[in-house]
Amino acid sequence: xxxxxxxxxxxxxxILMCFNGPFSHSIIxxxxxxIKNHLAAENIARMAVQxxxxxxxEMTQNARNYLTRNQxxxxxxxxxxxxxxxxGDCYAVASGNVILKADxxxxxxxxxxxxxxxADALKKAIRQQLRCDVLPGEGAGIGLMEMxxxxxxxxxxxxxxxxDRYAFFTLKTLIRRAS
Amino acid sequence: MRTxxxxxxxxxxxxxxxxxxxxxxxxxxxxxxxxxxxxxxVAGWLKEYLAGESxxxxxxxxxxxxxxxxxxxxxxxxxxxxxxxxxxxxxxxxRYDQENPRSLDLAQEFQEEVTLPFAIRSxxxxxx
Numbered sequence: 154x155x156x157x158x159x160x161x162x163x164x165x166x167x168i169l170m171c172f173n174g175p176f177s178h179s180i181i182x183x184x185x186x187x188i189k190n191h192l193a194a195e196n197i198a199r200m201a202v203q204x205x206x207x208x209x210x211e212m213t214q215n216a217r218n219y220l221t222r223n224q225x226x227x228x229x230x231x232x233x234x235x236x237x238x239x240x241g242d243c244y245a246v247a248s249g250n251v252i253l254k255a256d257x258x259x260x261x262x263x264x265x266x267x268x269x270x271x272a273d274a275l276k277k278a279i280r281q282q283l284r285c286d287v288l289p290g291e292g293a294g295i296g297l298m299e300m301x302x303x304x305x306x307x308x309x310x311x312x313x314x315x316x317d318r319y320a321f322f323t324l325k326t327l328i329r330r331a332s
Numbered sequence: 333m334r335t336x337x338x339x340x341x342x343x344x345x346x347x348x349x350x351x352x353x354x355x356x357x358x359x360x361x362x363x364x365x366x367x368x369x370x371x372x373x374v375a376g377w378l379k380e381y382l383a384g385e386s387x388x389x390x391x392x393x394x395x396x397x398x399x400x401x402x403x404x405x406x407x408x409x410x411x412x413x414x415x416x417x418x419x420x421x422x423x424x425x426x427r428y429d430q431e432n433p434r435s436l437d438l439a440q441e442f443q444e445e446v447t448l449p450f451a452i453r454s455x456x457x458x459x460x
Binding site: 178182185186199200203204206207210211214280283284295296298299303 | 342343363365395396398399400402403406429431432433434435441
């Protein structure tokens, strides 16, 4: 294992934090606190600190809820990769996790729909979603919209085939560092 | 009258009822593992309280709510709004950080959802 190479890669990509493995609510909480403290010490707008934190929370909770709800086994697939990096004048917040191939189409069309909204339409859609009865654990919609609301760019995603049952889903959001 | 006192954690706010002033305080950040589970006892307490009492002042200072907590907060506001419409004396103060435009947006979005007395105050004006 070459930590020097890993470190070079991290530096090249501006990676501030990267987590890979099975994760729990308390890990989400601990890392979130660390991210917030780290960003608060940087000279950036308070809104940016909160936006990075908010996107991080929605992403990790979405991933965790999904993996738990679908009982994806921790040993092989039930973990996630979470990353925060500096990208020019933005922070990138990204997460990757395994999803069932059967869910790909629904998820992709949901993101495409959100990306097509302008700011006003997005605000309306969030309000509408908050007002309709969602069963616990069936959220995701509002979480994705919350990410889009805070980002100057569209939600970026990619999918990679793993096997007949699973695909690997990556989601990335950008947050502007200055307000 | 049943008491309500929930300790604060990193991902859940302090929630306490102060019977002398009839104030329900909510302080902290809210992104619990399960928001619906966390807020269910608060909603239960509110309904029970408002069935017997007609005055309640809310003092809310929540700097961050995740999406499911936002939904739960809206459910609490609906309970208050219903009591208000039936003649209860409900008032609410929502505190926000002027340096963070998102926290004002959040306050205003909640304010738009109800007709009960809903004041929005910044930390900064409290201090001056």
